[in-house]
Amino acid sequence: MTTVSMTLNGKKVSANVDDRTLLVQYIRETHGLTGTHVGCDTSQCGSCVVHVDGKAVKSCTMLAAQADGSHVTTVEGLANGTELHPVQAAFREHHGLQCGFCTPGMIMSAVDIISRHGADIDEKTIRHELEGNLCRCTGYQNIVKAIQAAAQEMHGAKVAAE
Amino acid sequence: MYDTTYHRAGSLQDAEAKFAAAEDAKFLAGGQTLLPTMKQRLAAPSDVIDLGKVPDLSGISEGDGSLVIGAVTTHYEVASSDVVKRLIPGLAALAAGIGDPAVRYRGTIGGSISNNDPAADYPAALVALGATINTNKRSLSAEDFFEGMFMTALEEDEIVTNVSFPVAEKSAYAKYPNPASRYAMAGVFVAKTSAGSRVAVTGAGSDGVFRVSEMESALDANWSPEAVAGISVPADDLLSDIHGSADYRANLVTVMAKRAVAAT
Numbered sequence: 001m002t003t004v005s006m007t008l009n010g011k012k013v014s015a016n017v018d019d020r021t022l023l024v025q026y027i028r029e030t031h032g033l034t035g036t037h038v039g040c041d042t043s044q045c046g047s048c049v050v051h052v053d054g055k056a057v058k059s060c061t062m063l064a065a066q067a068d069g070s071h072v073t074t075v076e077g078l079a080n081g082t083e084l085h086p087v088q089a090a091f092r093e094h095h096g097l098q099c100g101f102c103t104p105g106m107i108m109s110a111v112d113i114i115s116r117h118g119a120d121i122d123e124k125t126i127r128h129e130l131e132g133n134l135c136r137c138t139g140y141q142n143i144v145k146a147i148q149a150a151a152q153e154m155h156g157a158k159v160a161a162e
Numbered sequence: 163m164y165d166t167t168y169h170r171a172g173s174l175q176d177a178e179a180k181f182a183a184a185e186d187a188k189f190l191a192g193g194q195t196l197l198p199t200m201k202q203r204l205a206a207p208s209d210v211i212d213l214g215k216v217p218d219l220s221g222i223s224e225g226d227g228s229l230v231i232g233a234v235t236t237h238y239e240v241a242s243s244d245v246v247k248r249l250i251p252g253l254a255a256l257a258a259g260i261g262d263p264a265v266r267y268r269g270t271i272g273g274s275i276s277n278n279d280p281a282a283d284y285p286a287a288l289v290a291l292g293a294t295i296n297t298n299k300r301s302l303s304a305e306d307f308f309e310g311m312f313m314t315a316l317e318e319d320e321i322v323t324n325v326s327f328p329v330a331e332k333s334a335y336a337k338y339p340n341p342a343s344r345y346a347m348a349g350v351f352v353a354k355t356s357a358g359s360r361v362a363v364t365g366a367g368s369d370g371v372f373r374v375s376e377m378e379s380a381l382d383a384n385w386s387p388e389a390v391a392g393i394s395v396p397a398d399d400l401l402s403d404i405h406g407s408a409d410y411r412a413n414l415v416t417v418m419a420k421r422a423v424a425a426t
Contacts (some may be wrong), residue, residue, distance in 0.1 A: 002168055019210075020166040020200075043198055046264060055238070055267040061197050063166040063270065066190075066212060109264065131344065133264025 009077030026064035046133030056112035096146030098137035119155030184209035191273030233272025252333030285371035292364035336421035350416035
């Protein structure tokens with residue numbers, strides 16, 4: 001057993017867990033934050049993407065102990081109270097989901113993509129950047145549209161809702 | 163995953179001591195291969211020794227005519243480094259194409275080369291650029307380091323500390339990714355170095371990375387895509403599986419070599 005402490009969505013947490021505990025298990029099972037999903041469990045699908053020290057990583061492919069001392073943000077940590085994060089709002093506005101299973105990972109990856117590329121990100125780049133996030137409903141059109149809209153929204157450009 | 167004991171190394175010496183004290187330990191860098199392998203119960207180390215936070219093993223620096231990359235430097239750091247882009251642009255481009263963005267934030271150059279997956283991208287760059295792999299025990303040339311599929315010259319308790327690349331005059335990498343896994347079915351790194359033109363292939367060889375001397379001579383005489391267009395590698399030593407036959411891969415090697423030269 002090992003003690004893993006971190007700042008999870010702005011709150012200091014600590015727990016004694018098996019050394020082999022994956023970060024995603026620590027988030028979901030130890031701390032009850034089930035917004036982060038386990039899809040493929042083989043680092044392909046991206047449903048489990050969270051931010052560790054500001055970087056979007058697959059939490060099924062990281063030990064909780066590796067994140068000891070880190071700042072971890074999950075999809076539950078994005079909104080400001082009842083006000084959705086612009087990426088969450090854009091996914092709702094543009095219907096960027098069908099069944100919703102991949103959505104938490106899509107949103108966490110999208111926040112990272114937008115922070116690296118800024119407002120002018122084009123559709124091709126978004127699609128390429130989503131290489132590690134799979135939507136089994138194949139609802140990519142609206143996911144891409146939502147990310148593009150959020151990028152413009154977050155960087156000040158006015159976007160008309162479609 | 164079977165039970166294991168996790169240790170975070172604070173320094174290289176600490177990592178060595180922890181490894182020596184454990185029964186059957188493995189070093190952990192970014193974990194993008196080792197952890198999936200452990201989850202599938204294909205590896206069951208008694209202890210994992212995390213090198214990820216060892217300060218001396220991380221970072222990118224410019225030497226006298228060389229580029230030095232610490233072993234636990236991530237693919238993201240290599241891909242986005244202005245120093246790498248300026249000195250060896252082909253290497254930055256290669257790192258930008260490994261896995262996906264989330265994998266690139268965790269995966270490391272030292273971890274990738276120590277694993278020596280036959281479809282990994284980095285081995286082609288290290289061999290083509292004539293890189294030197296420095297460990298806690300010695301220095302090895304890339305060609306001596308990579309010994310075959312998932313095989314390297316590393317001893318069990320040996321740790322890659324950094325990789326030193328001589329700056330190349332020209333460099334580029336082109337790969338044909340498997341449409342599903344995105345692993346290279348054939349990846350070709352070309353470099354114009356002080357030691358002449360070099361061409362190294364990953365993803366296609368049944369024994370891992372290899373050089374194509376015929377293409378190297380042709381590029382020495384004429385650095386252009388046309389120079390390699392008529393040169394094909396023998397299919398005998400190439401991988402053949404459900405994704406593509408050896409003949410198909412042989413053709414891919416020529417096509418990727420042309421594309422890589424064209425990109426310089």
